[in-house]
Amino acid sequence: MKNPLLLLVCLLAGAPALASAPQRKHPQPQELAPKSRQASMPTSLTGNRQRVPPCQGQTLQRSVWPQGALLWGTRRKEIAEETSSVLSSVAMSGVQLGGTALKGVRIEDGRLVASSVEPEGLVGAVFQGTASDGQSVEVALCGADPTTKNQPMTWYHIEFWNAQSGAWENPCVATTRVPTPRALAVPGIWDEAGARHEVPEKFTFACESGVIAKCTQWGYRPWAKKNGRSLADLHQACTRMARADYCGDGRSHTRENNLIDMYDSLEVITRTTEASQSWAPERASFEAAWAPDGAWCLARTREGQAVEKILEQCPDRFEVGVEDLGGGDRCTVRRKSGHAGSALLRNRSYSKGEQLLQESTP
Incomplete structure (x- = not known):
């Protein structure tokens, strides 16, 4: 990747525009259903609670927290904690799609795949995630935007169930540049000290405003190799550099x-x-x-x-x-x-x- 003009990085700027406009599989802000229509949509039961199903075009959530150099790019669960996250890891097991358990979920070249479903057929699946404090959280995959051929990976539109607000919300931090942020499926998980770990059957939904996704987009794809060498360590070094995490x-x-x-x-x-x-x-x-x-x-x-x-x-x-x-x-x-x-x-x-x-x- 030897294009000097593309290497100038604005740390908290949004991701560059893709070479071709992706086909979106989720409602745009102007396409959101009016409140009356949303209220009449079918509901699903979880325990004794009744709630609206995911991927219905929920109201956009905009954070007023200082942006800083985010790691996951997600909203903080604890406002005062710099590396607190409402979604820090996601399991590849326990995935449900239309009431059916999906098996063989994995990441291949930056996209989620399953044994019995085409990649685009995963839209609508619900994953089991974990917040940085260890609390479980459900995550719905609401849309998928494949990138260009020279960077084979997919951006996902995701929502998590916010038990406090009782609604499905985008866990990614929205900014003026990126009002509806998406996420990449990245192998490995990160702890609150910014260290990466390989944990079987787990991965990270890394949002556009966080450095895990940015370093991947800049060219350090942790699943890729160059000259026979894995780029995983370069990607991790990039996350430290992007946040100026000296210690x-x-x-x-x-x-x-x-x-x-x-x-x-x-x-x-x-x-x-x-x-x-x-x-x-x-x-x-x-x-x-x-x-x-x-x-x-x-x-x-x-x-x-x-x-x-x-x-x-x-x-x-x-x-x-x-x-x-x-x-x-x-x-x-x-x-x-x-x-x-x-x-x-x-x-x-x-x-x-x-x-x-x-x-x-x-």
Whole structure:
């Protein structure tokens, strides 16, 4: 993926438009049924509760929480907790479609498939999910948008049953750029410290506004390979970089709309050297090198926070020391153990002053 103009990343911007308009299998906002019609729709019973079935075009939910650099891209279950989620993992077992149990559900090349159903036939299926606090939650698959051939994966429109509001809602954070966010089915699950785990029969619905989905869309598809090497570790390093999770503990050090340029050891993405209307390479400087468990070394922070503050946050991790990575990338703080070969990904960004200048430029 050697297209420098596509590598300029706006951290909390919506996903780029697809090459061709997908066929949507769910109602658009203007197509939502009026309240009177929704109220007359058939209901389903769960225990002693009566509720409207999923995928009926529920009212859009818009969050007022600070966006930050989200991991899953989902709404928080606990407002004060940065890595709290209403939906952190989903099971491949216990899937129901039209009252029938689906078997053999799995992920192949970024899309959900089942043994006895065509991929597009999965729309309407209900999965069993889990929130970050361990609570069970139902998740309905309400639509599917296949992407272009050069990126074979599918975006899904999903809803979860919100027991508090008594309604089916989109768990993904809606933004001005992406008012109706979708999700990718990504292998593995992530914990509250941002670490990825391979858990049999479980996967993640990663929403568009979260870095798990963004890193996948940028080219680091964790199920893919390049030169015989899996991209899973690069994808994980990308999630740390995108959130500026220097300590590898789940805490982000960035904000909405910070511009970054990334490049990796396998050259899935290469460094941007050509200027464009939104990016001036000569004004950007090296920030950090990244491993799957956080920064391997850093020269400065993205938001202008003193590097000493990072040393205080994770004192057992870093030490002051120069590490020259070549290509003009030079760290002033590095890991206490390990070697530079652990760094799979590097990034450049604007300093705080340059970022403010960029934002004020018409």
